[in-house]
Each structure stands twice: as C-alpha cells, then as structure tokens.
Amino acid sequence: MNRFLGLLGLWLGSCLAGAAEVPKTLxxxxxxxxxxxxxxxxxxxxxxxxxxxxxxxxxxxxxxxxxxxxxxxxxxxxxxxxxxxxxxxxxxxxxxxxxxxxxxxxxxxxxxxxxxxxxxTAPLEMGKELIFAEGGDANSSSAAEEMLTLACQKNPLFFSLGGDIAYSDGKDVPREIRFWELWQRAGRGTDGRLIPFVAGIGNHEVQGGYWQEGASFEDMKKRAPFFFALFGGLYQRDEPVAMDFGNYLSLLLLDSGHITPMERQTDWLEKNLAARKSVPWVFVSWHIACYPSGRKWNAQPMIGYARKEWIPLIEKSDATAVFNHHDHDMQRVESEGRGGRKVMVFGNGSIGVEPREAVCREAIPMRKAYAQENYVNIVTLREKSVEVVTLGRKGRELDRTELSQRAK
Ligand SMILES: [Fe+2]
Incomplete structure (x- = not known):
C-alpha cells in the first residue's frame, strides 16, 4: 500500500512539475x-x-x-x-x-x-567592472552546452554570439528548437537569472548561406526565416546594427555577406565608428574571419574584403577590438596596421563545433594565440582597461589579453 501511495505521489508530482515547466525554449x-x-x-x-x-x-x-x-x-x-x-x-x-x-x-x-x-537590464553607467561573454559557431552539441554554461556562470551582462547559432540553415525547425532548448538550460547566471542573447548572423542562419546577386533585403529575410522571426526586431533595416550600452560600451554587429553585401556596410561602419569616438569601449563583430585559420587566406571573397576595407577603418578609429568566427578554432591575431595602428582580432568561432585544423599559412606569423579547441571569451571591462580571458573545455584558460583604452 505504502509503495502504491509512493508511486502515486511520484506520478502526481511529475504531472504538477510538467504543468509548471519553464517554457523549454525561453x-x-x-x-x-x-x-x-x-x-x-x-x-x-x-x-x-x-x-x-x-x-x-x-x-x-x-x-x-x-x-x-x-x-x-x-x-x-x-x-x-x-x-x-x-x-x-x-x-x-x-x-x-x-x-x-x-x-x-x-x-x-x-x-x-x-x-x-x-x-x-543593462546599467546606465558601467561602474567599476562589467562582464560580457562572446563566441560563435555553437550548434546543439554537448560541447556547446558545456561552453555556454561555463560562460554564463561568469555572470555576464549578455552573451554575444557572432553567427552560426543552431546550424539549422534556415530550414530545419527541429534543429533550431534544439538550440533554444539548450540555451534555456545553459544561458543562466549563478543565481539562475536569464542571460540576454545578442545574435549575429552567419552563413548557417541562411538558406544558401550568402546574399544572392540581385536579391532584395525582403527576399533575403525569407531565406533566413528563423533568424528574422526571432531577431527581426533588432535587424529591421538593410544595414548593420549598433547596440549602445549607456555611454560606456557599443557593439557594432556587421553582416559578412549573408543577407546584405559587405560593400553596402562600409560607409555605415565608418560613420558609426566616428559617432562613437567618445565611447570608451567599442567592439566590432562579424562572422567570417578576415584572418582565417581553418581556411585559406582568400578562400572566400568576404575574407579579403573585410581585411582590405573594414579592418583599416577600425584601425583608424578608437575601437577596442574585433570578434571574428566561422573557422572553428581559437586564433587571436593583431591586424596588419595599414590604418595606422594594429587592432586585436579575437577569433575564430568554436563554441560547440568540432575544432578544425589550421591551414592558413599567412595567418601563422600574425598569431598571438592559437588552440585547436572550443572556446568562449569572457570580456571584463574596467575603467582604463579591458581583459579578455579565453576559456576552453572544462574552463581551462587558453589565452588572456589586456587592452588599454585609447587616449581620446
Ligand atoms: Fe560559418
């Protein structure tokens, strides 16, 4: 009898728990x-x-x-x-x-x-210290869950994911859902609070991966139906997005040719960098690595375009650093400096994908750090400096960089 009551209790308990479940993809x-x-x-x-x-x-x-x-x-x-x-x-x-x-x-x-x-919500003033987390190329793998959990347990204000989120290619809804179930479990701070997700676009958000000659913004949005259903409120126009946190931090989120051709974003980049001259911390993020690792130096035209047109503008500006992705390993390089100074480029996107072997010979002498590993970046902003700690599986530290604020 007791055993029967115990089982009944368990059954009732699971029914009640089911009724009161957190929405699985919240x-x-x-x-x-x-x-x-x-x-x-x-x-x-x-x-x-x-x-x-x-x-x-x-x-x-x-x-x-x-x-x-x-x-x-x-x-x-x-x-x-x-x-x-x-x-x-x-x-x-x-x-x-x-x-x-x-x-x-x-x-x-x-x-x-x-x-x-x-x-x-984000604070109006930065305070003494502010943490955000960053990475790209996730997929719904156990590695992705481990890495995203690890990052969110550092209690960042938000997680910025620079493209190739679920690898659903704008077609596979069950695959898209699997990622958001994973993020609902992983995307929480140590006190259980939900960490906001800042989405960038990559080729695996888009049917066909890239802008098609002659396609309008509306045409291309239809090719990335999940991304625009979820994040179309932020990406309302055929141009990049600037996300400004008070007057202390800005993220410039560009599109490396997935929905909008890169050539159309260059003027925007120049203007938006200039408009944020007084902002202490400015990060520029896009998906395709301009200093490749798992791909050859000019394997895709977007690689060379970003290197020739976008990087010099960032070098000329006071922006803090660049986040790149797409090549599935950890590589930090300093840019070539043609715009007057070198800028740090953190890449190349490997939250939960199988890390690739590096094949880009030209990038090797530029490397400041490299690991064929999964990683997330934990970025700590302080009054005069920013520290980027790159963590690998099980929280192992792969790299640590300190950047100082440029004199304004
Ligand atoms: Fe990619």
Missing part, C-alpha cells in the same frame, strides 16, 4: 536600448507546450524585484516559420516586449503558472 534578447527594454520569447507547439489560441497569447505576470504587486501582460503569438511545411507551421512564437524599464534593474516574470524567472 530566452531573452534586446531589440532596443539594453538599459530600458527587454524581450522574452519562447516557442509553443509539438514538444513545447500547447500553442495559445489564435489571437490570445499567454498570460505573463511581472514586476521589478522587491515591488509588492505584480503587473499582467499577455504575450503576442505568431506562427513560427516552417519551411518544410509551407502553409501549416507546427510551432508558434510567444513574445513579451518590455519598454520603459529601469536601467540596472532586476525584474521577475512568470509565464502562466511556470516558475518565476529573473533578468537584469
């Missing part, structure tokens, strides 16, 4: 000012909980930590693209957008009766 991202906005989104459908009734959304309670009363919003719900099932998408995307939040504030929210979740 993640946070920014579509506007990181100090005052936040977007939470999650998928519903097979394996991910019932899709909300058409036009109804889901109830979400939220409040600033410490406030006595809850506020209630309803999520929006839209069909999630399903290229293999044209006309009858299997999953829907639920989303809540918060605006007018307090900078540096901690917030609590709850989707229906699931466990409470927490997030933090």
């Amino acid at each position: 993640h946070l991202t920014w579509e506007g000012d990181p100090c005052t906005t936040m977007t939470a989104q999650w998928l519903r459908g097979p394996g991910l909980g019932d899709r909300p009734e058409k036009g109804k959304g889901e109830e979400v309670r939220w409040k600033k930590a410490g406030d006595p009363t809850w506020q209630v919003v309803r999520s929006t719900s839209t069909e999630f693209p399903d290229p293999k099932k044209m006309g009858m998408p299997r999953w829907s995307l639920s989303r809540v957008r918060w605006k007018g939040l307090e900078a540096g504030g901690e917030y609590i929210f709850q989707v229906k009766d699931s466990p409470e979740q927490r997030f933090r």
Whole structure:
C-alpha cells in the first residue's frame, strides 16, 4: 500500500512539475536600448507546450524585484516559420516586449503558472567592472552546452554570439528548437537569472548561406526565416546594427555577406565608428574571419574584403577590438596596421563545433594565440582597461589579453 501511495505521489508530482515547466525554449534578447527594454520569447507547439489560441497569447505576470504587486501582460503569438511545411507551421512564437524599464534593474516574470524567472537590464553607467561573454559557431552539441554554461556562470551582462547559432540553415525547425532548448538550460547566471542573447548572423542562419546577386533585403529575410522571426526586431533595416550600452560600451554587429553585401556596410561602419569616438569601449563583430585559420587566406571573397576595407577603418578609429568566427578554432591575431595602428582580432568561432585544423599559412606569423579547441571569451571591462580571458573545455584558460583604452 505504502509503495502504491509512493508511486502515486511520484506520478502526481511529475504531472504538477510538467504543468509548471519553464517554457523549454525561453530566452531573452534586446531589440532596443539594453538599459530600458527587454524581450522574452519562447516557442509553443509539438514538444513545447500547447500553442495559445489564435489571437490570445499567454498570460505573463511581472514586476521589478522587491515591488509588492505584480503587473499582467499577455504575450503576442505568431506562427513560427516552417519551411518544410509551407502553409501549416507546427510551432508558434510567444513574445513579451518590455519598454520603459529601469536601467540596472532586476525584474521577475512568470509565464502562466511556470516558475518565476529573473533578468537584469543593462546599467546606465558601467561602474567599476562589467562582464560580457562572446563566441560563435555553437550548434546543439554537448560541447556547446558545456561552453555556454561555463560562460554564463561568469555572470555576464549578455552573451554575444557572432553567427552560426543552431546550424539549422534556415530550414530545419527541429534543429533550431534544439538550440533554444539548450540555451534555456545553459544561458543562466549563478543565481539562475536569464542571460540576454545578442545574435549575429552567419552563413548557417541562411538558406544558401550568402546574399544572392540581385536579391532584395525582403527576399533575403525569407531565406533566413528563423533568424528574422526571432531577431527581426533588432535587424529591421538593410544595414548593420549598433547596440549602445549607456555611454560606456557599443557593439557594432556587421553582416559578412549573408543577407546584405559587405560593400553596402562600409560607409555605415565608418560613420558609426566616428559617432562613437567618445565611447570608451567599442567592439566590432562579424562572422567570417578576415584572418582565417581553418581556411585559406582568400578562400572566400568576404575574407579579403573585410581585411582590405573594414579592418583599416577600425584601425583608424578608437575601437577596442574585433570578434571574428566561422573557422572553428581559437586564433587571436593583431591586424596588419595599414590604418595606422594594429587592432586585436579575437577569433575564430568554436563554441560547440568540432575544432578544425589550421591551414592558413599567412595567418601563422600574425598569431598571438592559437588552440585547436572550443572556446568562449569572457570580456571584463574596467575603467582604463579591458581583459579578455579565453576559456576552453572544462574552463581551462587558453589565452588572456589586456587592452588599454585609447587616449581620446
Ligand atoms: Fe560559418
């Protein structure tokens, strides 16, 4: 009898736990000012909980930590693209957008009766120290889960992933979902708070990988249906994105020819670097490594274009450093310096993919650090300097770099 009651208890317990589960693909991202906005989104459908009734959304309670009363919003719900099932998408995307939040504030929210979740907005001032994490080329592998967990356990303000997120190639929804399930588990700080995800685009977000001659922005968006369903709020125009954190940090997120040809972004880069002259920390990120490692020096035209046109502009500016990806190993180089100074380029994207063997002879003499390994960068901003610690599997330190702020 006791055994029967015990089993009944276990069964009831698992039913209740199931009913109150955190949405399996829940993640946070920014579509506007990181100090005052936040977007939470999650998928519903097979394996991910019932899709909300058409036009109804889901109830979400939220409040600033410490406030006595809850506020209630309803999520929006839209069909999630399903290229293999044209006309009858299997999953829907639920989303809540918060605006007018307090900078540096901690917030609590709850989707229906699931466990409470927490997030933090970016502070208006940097303070003594601020950490963010960075990498590229993830995939839904156990290595990716280990590396993303490792990075988020350093309690970064956000994780910036510079393209090749799920390797779903804009076609494979179950593969895309597997990544967001992985990130929901991995993307949490030591106190359980959700770490916002800042997405960059890579070839594996796009059907065919690259901009097609003559294609418009609208045409190309259709070729990257998951990326634009999830992050189209940030990438609204046919140009790169600048994400500004107060007046202390800016990320310039460029596209190495996946949706928009690189030539169209060069003027934008020059103008946006100039506009941020007074910002102490400016990082420029794109997917295809301009100093290759796992590929030859000119294996793709985008490699040479970035090296000839983008790097000299960054060298001429006061930008802090560059993040590159795509070649699946850890390589840090100093640029050639044709723009008047050398700039540090952290690459080449290997969060959870199989690390490749280096084949680029020209990059070898430029290397400041190299490892055929998975890695994440933990970037610590301080008042006068920035430290980039590159961690490999099991948290092993692969590299450590200190950069100082340029005199303004
Ligand atoms: Fe790639």
